[in-house]
Amino acid sequence: SAQQEALGIVGVNLCYGAFFLSHVPEELVESLLDSLTTRRIEIDMIEFSGIEFRNVDNRIMALKLVQVGLSGAAMFGPNREVLQPxxxxxxxAVLVERGSFRPVTYVNLDMFQSALVKFKQEPAVADKPILGLMELTMRNLLAGGTEVDRRDFLGRAEVLGACGMTVLISxxxxxxxxxxYLSSRTRERIGIVLGVPSxxxxxxxxxxxxxxGGILENFGRLLKNDLKIYVYPLQRSPGDELQTIYTVKVKEDLQPLYDYLVRRGSFAQLDNYNPKYLSIFSRDVLKRIAAGDESWDEMVPPQVADIIRSRGFFAYRKR
Structure with missing residues (x-):
């Protein structure tokens, strides 16, 4: 069968890679697609181990799987171990927060924790094991380019790991x-955490x-299986109006759709947030790090600040 043929080709490619490309693991990953297309094969986890691969960071290999199209998503845990999604x-039950996490700030964690409290209160989630995920998209990692900045990626991975988070690259x-993707792998409830700008x-x-079906089809696909979107409020500066799901104004012709989705409970407002974190934005943290303004470390958890300082991530330089 075509499936057996594809598996056979992957096996041959793997043997070839093991003999001739073991010194360049990224090329080994790419070589798995020789004589194949991403329509014929999917590999959602790869792990290099052993003395020859002691310098290989498997998180980079997980990223490579997604980058070359062998998988739509890859996952690794806080201890740097790659996971089988x-x-x-x-x-x-899955609660996922998408972000850039450059770096992780108090507001990122407050978003997740606030949503987690609400998520646990859902009758369908009560007493079920919950997996929390921080998601990095390839579009965000590529930032308009064609290659991922590895050091930038590892910086994000390290600070997320320091916060005990499991990371999904998608x-x-x-x-x-x-x-x-998530609902094809679990029958339990799924929640997504967003900020108002999203x-x-x-x-x-x-x-x-x-x-x-355009935007209507999008919401039909997104919200089936009772998926719920938890929304964190926005307040750009202390004197500004607090923006919530109840103040959002989208395009005029889409406002009735938005209002309907709010009424049916597809969007849930997070009202259990910590007000002192509302004014924290990752881009401000990055600017302060680059400018040598040490006040940035008040905007991130201590373990994140320690990693940024010790490893020099996000353009940090010791003064």
Whole structure:
């Protein structure tokens, strides 16, 4: 069968790679696709171990799988270990927060913890094991380029690991594709954590031009299986109005759709946030790090500040 043929080719490629490409693991990963296409094979986990690979960071290899299209997503835990997504997701309720995490700030963690409290209160989630994920998309990692900045990626991975978080790298920029991926691997509830600015992105129709049903099809796919979106408020500065799901104004012709989704409970407002974190933005932290303004470390957890200082991530320089 075609499946057996594809597996046979992968086996041959793997043997070849083991003999001739073991000194360049990234090329070994790429070589697995020789004489194949990403339509014929999917590899969602790869791990290099042994003395010959002692300098290989398997998180980079996980990233490579997604980058070359061998998998739509890859996962690794806080201890740098790569994980088999199907095993980890199986029979777990999933709460996922997407972000750039450059670096992780108090607000990122407050978003997640606030949503987790609400998520646990859902009757369908009560007493179920919950998997928390911090998601990095390939689009965010590529930042408009064609190559991922490895040091930048490892910086994000390290600070997320320091916060005890499991990381999902995905090529699912559209949320409905992320939801489809997760729901194909667990039957339990799924929650997504967003900030108010992401709602406007969610209602931008340009992202759904490939769907026959456009934005309506997007929400149909996204919200099936009772997926719920938990929204963290926005307040750009202390004197500004607090923006919540109840103050959001999208395009006029889409406002009735938005209002309907709020009424039906698809969007849930997080009201259990810590107000002192509202003014923290990752881009401000980055600017302060680059400028040598030491006040940035008040905006991130201590373990994150320690890693940034000791490893020189995010352009940090000792003064």
């Amino acid at each position: 199907s095993d980890v997701l199986h029979n777990k 090529d699912y920029f559209e949320y409905h594709r992320l939801a489809a 709602i406007f992105e969610l209602f931008d129709e340009k992202y759904y031009s490939d769907l026959a």
